[in-house]
Amino acid sequence: MDNVKERVKRLCKEKGITIQQLEKQIGLSNGTISKWDRYNPRMDKLQLVADFFSVSTDYLTGVSSQAAIESGMETLEAVGTYEVDLLKTYRKLSEIGKVKVFLAALQELHDEMPPEEPEEKDDAASLTSKVG
Helix, strand or coil, rough: CCCCCHHHHHHHHHHCCCHHHHHHHCCCCCHHHHHHHHHCCHHHHHHHHHHHHHHHEEEEHHHCCHHHHHHHHHHHHHCCCCHHHHHHHHCCCCCHHHHHHHHHHHHHHHHCCCCCCCCCCCHHHHHHHHCC
């Protein structure tokens, strides 16, 4: 079974980049990933790598198989590039940023909804106006 470093190496090879290039692109110190065969990576660093390759941290740690990742990628491709990019951007936000985006989305949905028609009252005045 591959360790985390080996899986990252394989993903880098598939993408045509080196581990050093990956570290630089995601803001890790040079040599960080090379230590992952001796030490367990911190979750925040592991998540950066997972986000970069659009895989789960479960895949990187060997909890999930390659087939499960491919299945997930097919689902992401069906969603569309714009939504995938939106999700990747969302995942980079702080927790407060995520809450703000969520609340803004709810507000936008509310604003786009057509106004509700007022309920008709069955009082004597409205009944006589309907009859007469």
